[in-house]
Amino acid sequence: MTRNLAEHTISILVYNKPGVLSKVMSLITRRGFNMESVSAEKTTGDKTRIIVAVRADEQSLEQIQKQLYKIVDVLKVTPIDPEHRIIKELAFVKVKNASGSTSRTGNMELFQLVAVFGGEIVNATPSGFVFQVTGSRDKINSFLSLIPENLIVEIARTGIVAINKWPSTVE
Amino acid sequence: MTVYNGARIVIECLKKENVDTLFCYPGGVVIPIFDELYQHGEGIRMVQPRHEQGGTHAADAYARSTGKPGVVLVTSGPGATNTVTGIATAYIDSSPMVVITGQVSTRYVGTDAFQEADITGITMPITKENILVREVEDLAPAIKRAFHIAVSGRPGPVLVDVPKDVLLAETEFTYPEEFSLESYKPTYKGHPKQISRAMDLIAEAKRPLILAGGGIQISGSTDLVARFIDRYAIPVVYTLMGHGVRPSDPAMSVGNIGMHGTVFGNWAVQNCDLLIALGTRFSDRIIGDTVSFAPKAKKIQVDVDPAEIGKSVEVDVPIVGDLRNVMAKMLEMKRKKPDTAPWLSELQKKRAEFPLTYSQGDDIKPQFLLEKARDILPRDLIVVTDVGQHQMWCHQYFDYTLPRSFITSGGLGTMGYGVPAGIGAKLGNPDREVVVFCGDGGFQMTLQELITIRREKLAVKIVVLDNSFLGMVRQWQDLFHGKRYSGVDLGGNPDFAALAQALGIRARRVEKPDDVEPALREMAASKEAMLLHVIISKEENVWPMVAAGSSLNDVRTS
Numbered sequence: 001m002t003r004n005l006a007e008h009t010i011s012i013l014v015y016n017k018p019g020v021l022s023k024v025m026s027l028i029t030r031r032g033f034n035m036e037s038v039s040a041e042k043t044t045g046d047k048t049r050i051i052v053a054v055r056a057d058e059q060s061l062e063q064i065q066k067q068l069y070k071i072v073d074v075l076k077v078t079p080i081d082p083e084h085r086i087i088k089e090l091a092f093v094k095v096k097n098a099s100g101s102t103s104r105t106g107n108m109e110l111f112q113l114v115a116v117f118g119g120e121i122v123n124a125t126p127s128g129f130v131f132q133v134t135g136s137r138d139k140i141n142s143f144l145s146l147i148p149e150n151l152i153v154e155i156a157r158t159g160i161v162a163i164n165k166w167p168s169t170v171e
Numbered sequence: 172m173t174v175y176n177g178a179r180i181v182i183e184c185l186k187k188e189n190v191d192t193l194f195c196y197p198g199g200v201v202i203p204i205f206d207e208l209y210q211h212g213e214g215i216r217m218v219q220p221r222h223e224q225g226g227t228h229a230a231d232a233y234a235r236s237t238g239k240p241g242v243v244l245v246t247s248g249p250g251a252t253n254t255v256t257g258i259a260t261a262y263i264d265s266s267p268m269v270v271i272t273g274q275v276s277t278r279y280v281g282t283d284a285f286q287e288a289d290i291t292g293i294t295m296p297i298t299k300e301n302i303l304v305r306e307v308e309d310l311a312p313a314i315k316r317a318f319h320i321a322v323s324g325r326p327g328p329v330l331v332d333v334p335k336d337v338l339l340a341e342t343e344f345t346y347p348e349e350f351s352l353e354s355y356k357p358t359y360k361g362h363p364k365q366i367s368r369a370m371d372l373i374a375e376a377k378r379p380l381i382l383a384g385g386g387i388q389i390s391g392s393t394d395l396v397a398r399f400i401d402r403y404a405i406p407v408v409y410t411l412m413g414h415g416v417r418p419s420d421p422a423m424s425v426g427n428i429g430m431h432g433t434v435f436g437n438w439a440v441q442n443c444d445l446l447i448a449l450g451t452r453f454s455d456r457i458i459g460d461t462v463s464f465a466p467k468a469k470k471i472q473v474d475v476d477p478a479e480i481g482k483s484v485e486v487d488v489p490i491v492g493d494l495r496n497v498m499a500k501m502l503e504m505k506r507k508k509p510d511t512a513p514w515l516s517e518l519q520k521k522r523a524e525f526p527l528t529y530s531q532g533d534d535i536k537p538q539f540l541l542e543k544a545r546d547i548l549p550r551d552l553i554v555v556t557d558v559g560q561h562q563m564w565c566h567q568y569f570d571y572t573l574p575r576s577f578i579t580s581g582g583l584g585t586m587g588y589g590v591p592a593g594i595g596a597k598l599g600n601p602d603r604e605v606v607v608f609c610g611d612g613g614f615q616m617t618l619q620e621l622i623t624i625r626r627e628k629l630a631v632k633i634v635v636l637d638n639s640f641l642g643m644v645r646q647w648q649d650l651f652h653g654k655r656y657s658g659v660d661l662g663g664n665p666d667f668a669a670l671a672q673a674l675g676i677r678a679r680r681v682e683k684p685d686d687v688e689p690a691l692r693e694m695a696a697s698k699e700a701m702l703l704h705v706i707i708s709k710e711e712n713v714w715p716m717v718a719a720g721s722s723l724n725d726v727r728t729s
Contacts, residue, residue: 014354018303018305019295019303022295023295026295027296059481062481063478063481063482066478066480067478069478070478072299072300072320072352072354073354074354075353075354
């Protein structure tokens, strides 16, 4: 049986208590779901919002939501509607100075690429640069695919944050 | 204002929760609690097992047989990790427990200190909730939370980990009157529209069947379900955990479902047109192959845990709620009684066609032993089992007419459960006869708890069915692995009767079929604990059987 494993984004509101994030992560992996991305931060009061992207078919997606509700400190589990959402991820990409390298791509091409993707150069030194790009996972993935691999020193990504648009609010 | 240290607070919280029995084993970091128990433990019976695993199984069985949470107190590190099998056993069978573990002082947590184990990390997947208490002010609220969560909704074990410095720190003691948490609100009331839809399906059904799961006795609805069966003349099949429903007409009970269910029980499931699943999670051991399971039936499922609905089997009418409320509501709604007479007579024919059978021999057949036990032991008996072939025979050969009277490790299948579980069941039900049936393999995993039985002067009766094999594994090797009996031969077993006597338990060895009845009568008459070491035929298999993952249509009877 082939299963259609689409990527789904789930927004999980929890009490901000020690161990809750690890309970959520452990449950998702233990029940056999592939986690693509995770981000978490305190929101208001004593609550934290965790955003996870998982690969799952529709039936498993429903099951994972029910299982998440079994964690005592989980307040609300909301699937993010792919047709009706705002989604962002931020990536820092540390690249070597291209001039003097064997790469056919020069610094100017790199800067153009950053400009095309609406990114910023947030650090520039003779040794190299740090670019910042925000957007969907796809956008960041394609930005990364266009930078020659031998120039990339380090990548740091936040994981996605997502929210349903009005009127279907998350809370 | 009452100021106590954390250790005293633990004891006072247990008193507030009316805990009468505490399964406890001391160790370094929990000495302060034992010190407070020594001075202020009035009203709490301290039961000290020989091993923390035994204490945890005993607490679990106390809970299963009484409905009250079982309470365990152990030390940090190995004391805590020794409870893990017991916690997992309770978790999968929805048995309420509160396990209090000592922990190294907060300043040592995370430093690999002596007897340190990350028990909240270890038990995360096998507890309903676990809490590491970091401040003494949080201790009483944590224990309140633990008891509340353990018994409410779908019950389960909760672990509270208390570092030594928290046990020694002092604070004002007040026990929270109530527990409420926005994120924890089990659904108790079933949705009226769904219940009404279910009743419509029932009224129209020609071949309805109730599938009785463990949730019936957990929710205290055995009587309501029996009334429902009586009123609508709907037959019922039982899962391993679902025994204890007693319809007025015994013919309404059509046996067991699943791998070692009866032929007609499984036939009923495969041929019904409406399956009413009450408090069952459709374990793989009962449904066999998912696709061909109950193919002709519309399905109604009632469960307090929404995550169990549609997890393994798709249902037409899901009802999330406490079965007790849902059943009461279903009984309130008046609907036409479906005409089930033809269906019932068909089932009776199947029952007559496929009785449970076995052939007598010169040796003691386990089925013969259990038939005799059923006839000789009191009707209100509590049967406790270990895991394996004898467990399935107990499932088949006793008539369970009372709730909470068949105590067995269903989901986890924990060998070694039987003897300590007998302790918990007897402590919870001192006026009822408690008999543990145990294989020779499982018996040897926790037999040191015979010492606890003697020390606590508990009249627990134990029947060891000894075939000198790990019988269930041997059966699978017989049927599916060309009789290559690998790792299952227990030949050279000790003389268990002599062993029991050495531990201070009255005992008798039984080797011939003619000796079975007198031995059982002697055991039944005994006012103190007694063990029967019964040598049974070596290679008896449990029949009927549906191979793992096969359709319930493919029941083998030999």
